[in-house]
Amino acid sequence: MENGQAAFRDALIAAGLLIPTGVDGLYGRSGVFEDVVERFNDLITTWGGGDGADVMRFPPGVARHQFEQSGYLKSFPHLAGTVHAFKGDERAHQSLLRRLEEGEEWTDAQLATNVVLTPAACYPVYPTIAERGPLPADGALVDVYSYCFRHEPSLDPARMQLFRMREYVCVGTPEQVMEFRQSWVERGRALMESLALPVAVDLANDPFFGRAGRMLAASQRDQGLKFELLIPIASAEQPTACLSFNYHQDHFGLLWDLRTPDGAVAHTACVGFGMERVALALFRHHGFDVKAWPAAVRAVLWG
Numbered sequence: 001m002e003n004g005q006a007a008f009r010d011a012l013i014a015a016g017l018l019i020p021t022g023v024d025g026l027y028g029r030s031g032v033f034e035d036v037v038e039r040f041n042d043l044i045t046t047w048g049g050g051d052g053a054d055v056m057r058f059p060p061g062v063a064r065h066q067f068e069q070s071g072y073l074k075s076f077p078h079l080a081g082t083v084h085a086f087k088g089d090e091r092a093h094q095s096l097l098r099r100l101e102e103g104e105e106w107t108d109a110q111l112a113t114n115v116v117l118t119p120a121a122c123y124p125v126y127p128t129i130a131e132r133g134p135l136p137a138d139g140a141l142v143d144v145y146s147y148c149f150r151h152e153p154s155l156d157p158a159r160m161q162l163f164r165m166r167e168y169v170c171v172g173t174p175e176q177v178m179e180f181r182q183s184w185v186e187r188g189r190a191l192m193e194s195l196a197l198p199v200a201v202d203l204a205n206d207p208f209f210g211r212a213g214r215m216l217a218a219s220q221r222d223q224g225l226k227f228e229l230l231i232p233i234a235s236a237e238q239p240t241a242c243l244s245f246n247y248h249q250d251h252f253g254l255l256w257d258l259r260t261p262d263g264a265v266a267h268t269a270c271v272g273f274g275m276e277r278v279a280l281a282l283f284r285h286h287g288f289d290v291k292a293w294p295a296a297v298r299a300v301l302w303g
């Protein structure tokens, strides 16, 4: 399986679609690759834009105080990436340059900034909605799109360290967010089938850290909180999650004190599209030459 992943990655690099940097999971993308991502991004808007979501675009960093409050480090300390910077004086600068020149460790002198790399596009949404006070009667619906960082270096080109996630996020009553999620499971499947991709939707869990994490993952599955839309990319036996449909119950509502108009703690759900994974699935199933893709697929993406 590992071999298949590395071979697919090498083929993508040889075709110029991915540009290697020497770090696993960190790639540049060609114009052709980006065009596919942009067209797919527009397709998501075609399917979801009519719902009147509030569009928000954040840079790929979250405020450290918000990140600390989000609870991410409890569940996923192994995936988080913090931004550190040089804050020294001239002597410290001399020492930095000397250590660099002598091939010594220099990064331990870097100090934390107030920015943490965004782990999932929806993270800045909850505190933003909380700031606005009680929700309107029909809840809140937000459209976000961001680069995300996860420290999971891999030979699998579908497991990147920096990748883009487009999401719709719903905040409201349990009924509102469950209806939102169900509608996206159906829409997500139909959207992906319109691209002639072989899809399966299955129960899933997040990669919670440690022994307590294994119990969290089991309970997440038992309660049916996370579904993924899977497509074979680098391996037929282990298809890759390209979309995910998450119901957080009152997790973020409690954390951020999100309230419905009657004062109850709000529930939240989100649908996330892995933009690079979808592009890779298209290249996997329709070939590296986009001009030779099935006419029906080209029509869906390029009109």
Ligand SMILES: Nc1ncnc2c1ncn2[C@@H]1O[C@H](COP(=O)(O)OP(=O)(O)OP(=O)(O)O)[C@@H](O)[C@H]1O
Binding pocket: 120, 150, 152, 158, 159, 160, 161, 163, 165, 204, 205, 206, 207, 228, 241, 242, 243, 244, 272, 273, 274, 275, 276, 277
């Ligand atoms: N390392 C990654 N590289 C590229 N895309 C990713 C990566 N991790 C997640 N994604 C994409 O972002 C979407 C939403 O993220 P989510 O947290 O649900 O991923 P995930 O289910 O944890 O992924 P996985 O189970 O493969 O680690 C996923 O459905 C996937 O398409």
Ligand SMILES: [Zn+2]
Binding pocket: 120, 121, 122, 123, 167, 246, 270, 271, 272
């Ligand atoms: Zn989300």
